[in-house]
Structures are given as structure tokens and as C-alpha cells.
Amino acid sequence: MPYFGCHLSAAGGYRAMVNTAISIGADTVQFFTRNPRGSRAKAIDPADAQAAVEIMSAHSFGPVVAHGPYTMNLCTKDPEARAFAAQVLAEDLRRASLLPGCLYNFHPGSHVGQGLSTAVCQIAQALEAALAQDLAVPVLLETMAGKGTEVGGRFEELAQILAAVPSPLLGVCLDTCHIWDGGYDLAENLSGVLEEFDRVIGLPRLKAIHINDSKHSLFSKKDRHACLGHGEIGLAALTALARHPALSGLPMILETPNDLSGYAREIAVLRGACSPS
Numbered sequence: 046m047p048y049f050g051c052h053l054s055a056a057g058g059y060r061a062m063v064n065t066a067i068s069i070g071a072d073t074v075q076f077f078t079r080n081p082r083g084s085r086a087k088a089i090d091p092a093d094a095q096a097a098v099e100i101m102s103a104h105s106f107g108p109v110v111a112h113g114p115y116t117m118n119l120c121t122k123d124p125e126a127r128a129f130a131a132q133v134l135a136e137d138l139r140r141a142s143l144l145p146g147c148l149y150n151f152h153p154g155s156h157v158g159q160g161l162s163t164a165v166c167q168i169a170q171a172l173e174a175a176l177a178q179d180l181a182v183p184v185l186l187e188t189m190a191g192k193g194t195e196v197g198g199r200f201e202e203l204a205q206i207l208a209a210v211p212s213p214l215l216g217v218c219l220d221t222c223h224i225w226d227g228g229y230d231l232a233e234n235l236s237g238v239l240e241e242f243d244r245v246i247g248l249p250r251l252k253a254i255h256i257n258d259s260k261h262s263l264f265s266k267k268d269r270h271a272c273l274g275h276g277e278i279g280l281a282a283l284t285a286l287a288r289h290p291a292l293s294g295l296p297m298i299l300e301t302p303n304d305l306s307g308y309a310r311e312i313a314v315l316r317g318a319c320s321p322s
């Protein structure tokens with residue numbers, strides 16, 4: 046059985062966030078490390094983090110996911126902005142290390158016309174520097190929809206970054222809306238998509254799932270999330286993915302446009318689909 050949860054705000058502290066997660070039937074959670082559209086980060090209260098860790102272990106939580114800010118572009122053209130992004134990454138890993146067992150997920154970035162190979166080098170450089178801090182925080186590259194010059198719209202692009210940074214801490218977070226919009230047909234051919242992931246990246250690198258429906262069609266390259274069953278992927282395909290034996294034990298995070306009761310419903314639907322009836 047996978048762990049199920051959703052994206053929640055950590056603005057009121059980790060302990061409050063974890064209690065909210067429990068109230069909606071979650072046993073994992075994702076949160077932004079800082080304002081997703083800015084770069085300022087509030088200091089972490091170690092006592093609050095410790096309290097959250099204790100509550101999570103009492104409730105048998107799976108790994109939780111810290112999500113880096115959208116504005117952090119490790120392969121932007123301007124060297125100063127790039128250095129700043131690399132600094133944000135390094136600092137975010139130190140913040141994530143205060144929550145033991147936490148995974149750190151981020152968007153690889155947009156190469157803004159520099160080309161893929163330059164971008165891969167720049168992303169790899171920032172990752173190497175951040176990982177050299179020896180914090181033991183697993184770092185996940187998120188699969189992207191491939192809109193504009195986004196890096197990570199193809200499994201091959203993530204494989205290039207993984208090959209450039211030989212660290213066992215590097216992994217991948219698969220976002221179902223993003224890969225669908227990028228042209229991977231998980232509705233018609235889930236096993237084929239997972240086989241392709243395994244061939245190009247390797248399934249052992251897969252550490253988390255973002256389980257979202259998509260407002261747009263296969264290959265649309267749009268990246269607009271929909272509630273489960275209210276999009277083009279459909280509920281049958283998403284519950285089949287939740288049930289897939291190759292993905293059991295992974296944290297599956299909803300990033301659907303929902304309020305708390307909507308998240309509670311979707312978590313119940315996914316759990317129901319996974320339990321033997």
C-alpha cells in the first residue's frame with residue numbers, strides 16, 4: 046500500500062500541518078520549503094520539527110516531501126540569478142534535514158534558450174555543491190510537462206542529470222499530470238510508461254508520486270492539475286496507478302485543486318482502490 050497525502054501549508058508550523066494531514070486521513074504530506082513564488086524562508090523551530098516527527102512516527106507516516114520554490118531556476122541564463130538559485134537549493138536541503146526522513150523535490154528548471162546540455166551541466170553543478178554538504182536528504186527531480194524551455198519533460202532529460210551527478214541520494218518524483226501533458230499515456234498504457242521509466246531512469250530511482258488528474262489532453266504540454274476523475278486522465282487510470290505493485294510503498298501526494306474535505310475524499314478513494322475488498 047502506498048502512503049497517501051496532499052500538499053498543505055507549513056506556514057503555521059510542521060506540527061499543525063501534520064495534525065491537519067492526520068485529520069484528512071493522510072499518512073504523508075508535502076509542503077513548500079518557503080514562499081513558492083519568492084525566496085524568503087522563515088527560520089525553522091527545532092522543537093516544532095521534533096514534535097511533528099514524533100506525531101508522524103506515532104501515526105506510521107511514510108516519507109514526507111518538501112517542495113522547492115517554483116522561482117528556483119538552477120539553469121537560468123544570468124550567472125548571478127543562477128548562483129542565487131544554487132544557494133537557495135543548498136539552504137533548502139539544510140532546512141529539510143531538520144525533518145528526518147524528509148525528501149526534497151524540485152523542478153529542474155527552464156533553460157531559457159541556452160539549450161539542454163548547458164542546462165544539464167548547470168543543474169548538475171548546483172546539485173553537486175548542495176549534496177557536498179553531506180546532509181543525507183534525498184533530492185528528487187520532478188518530471189515536468191515540458192512547457193516552454195522546461196527541463197524534465199522527457200525521462201531522458203532527467204536521466205542525463207542523474208548521470209551527471211553520481212549520488213545515490215538523487216531520485217525522481219513522477220507527476221502524473223505533468224507526464225500526461227508531456228505525452229506519456231498512462232491512461233491507455235500504464236505498464237508501458239512504467240517500463241519506459243524503468244528502462245530510461247530505473248524504477249529504484251522513483252521515490253515519490255504526485256497523483257493529479259489533468260485539465261488538458263495528452264501531449265498538451267500545459268500543466269493544469271484537475272481533481273481525480275475530473276480531468277483527461279480519468280479516475281480508472283489514476284487508481285490503477287495507485288494500486289500498481291511496482292509503486293507500492295511510495296508516498297503519493299495530491300496536488301489537486303481542492304479544499305481539505307476534497308482532499309479527504311480523494312485520499313479515501315485512493316485507499317479504497319488499494320485495499321482488498
Ligand code: FE
Nearest residue numbers: 112151152187
Ligand atoms: Fe512540483
Ligand code: FE
Nearest residue numbers: 187220255300
Ligand atoms: Fe507536481
Ligand code: ZN
Nearest residue numbers: 222223268270
Ligand atoms: Zn504541475
